[in-house]
Amino acid sequence: MSLKKYFTPREVSMHNTEGDLWVSFLGKVYDLSKLCERERGNVLLKPILLAGGTDISHWFNPKTHDVRTYIDPETSCVIPHCPNGRYIHIPPPYPDSRWANNFGCPWWKDINYIIGDLSQKTRFIKIVNTLASQEHIIEVCTEERLHAILDRYLMYNKHAASYTWKYNNVNLNMYLTLDENGIRDEDEDFYKLRMKDNEFLQTIHLYLNDDLTEK
Template identity: 35%
Template sequence: MKYTKQEWFTPAEVVIHNTATDCWVSLDGKVRDLTSWLQDQLKLCKCKKSCSCTVKNWYCDNSCVEYCNCFKRGFSYCDAKRPAMTILAYAGKDVSHWFKGDEWVHYIHPVVASRTEHHQHGHGYRRPVVPSTLWRPFTNPWWLDESNVVGKLTQRTRPIQITNTLTSSSVTLEVCSEETIYQIMMRYLPHNSHMLSYTWRYLGRGLKYDKTLAENGIPDERDRFNELALPENLHIPDLLLYYNDDLTEDPPKDDCLCHDMNCVLDRPEKCYEDVQF
């Protein structure tokens, strides 16, 4: 097994990426990192600027501010930045309802009666609603660009409890139902850097590490609990870790495997190269 890059994400892991410098969205089951696209969009503003100086000279004083015409018209941001502001408003959320297939959802505009795309914060300057020579098609649209895909969004999360029988310590994790035991190990690694010396079992039987929890016969009974009006966390399946006493030691600190908590959480690519267990 190799230390692998995370493939599945929970909604809770996506929602924390909700700023202009760290912007993720989920779309049709894919998690996309739009940070670089957003930064490029925020730089767009082709409106003519006007000076704030009361007296117009060939020079401006130190208090001069350039105003975009969009601000004068009452908008809170430039027309060129509308697509970016729409994405930023929904950063960390699912935007699948914006699209039908590979295209935006359309509607009939109530004023001009034209079939147009439904943008949450209005249209940008390159795609006006009314017929105009300014209209331009999308080039390399972000929702079709596979280079910004960082992983997949889980269809369902589930809690799992992991107990170290050697230390009697226990931790409850929220994992993706599609993840294999190997991938769950990666989530558990920050809690036990010496995890490789343990055997994982459930109800006394060994687990197939390349299979999911369900494929290993570990049920998710929350739906049954809900039908009986019982709390969902009434019972959480518990995976038991048994120490093998293989006389191995924790990995050395200079190989990024992974005593540094930031190395585990951020998972830089250098941590995956030629590292096997």
């Protein structure tokens, strides 16, 4: 079964160079690295480079998923709204015989650049390896199932799949989300009570499957 890929805003922000550039908008994450490589040296690439690693939803109309436009008060023409200046695949504001519109699908409509969804809400969770007595706090997406969270944890323990994951001594279903497993997101409660959430994080305990002392 193919699982949908989610990214945190922090992950998107790490990809902000010309050779490795991501942006997010309208809930999707786009890897524009190939676009940057193909258009290298094009002055119209600059606004995209400046936006690398950020969410640019304000560039687009959420209903049409197309570029926002406005009416030019002087000419009454419909003009694309470009907060950081005109960018690739945006036509010039006025008729121009040099404008080549044979590029096909504009990059913001090209689904080939989509690599996943932007998480609508992230949270932190503590994972404790009972065998090694090690604990790590990781940021995860609330939409992710436990299998995806396991993938995030592999950087700390490449054998994580060989462990049984438990919360409050109950085995977790790796095909469900944290919330579906009964691990409620308490961020709002922490905020209301003025508590430091990093001191009271829900903790998942990992037990090595070969450890016969644990059931």
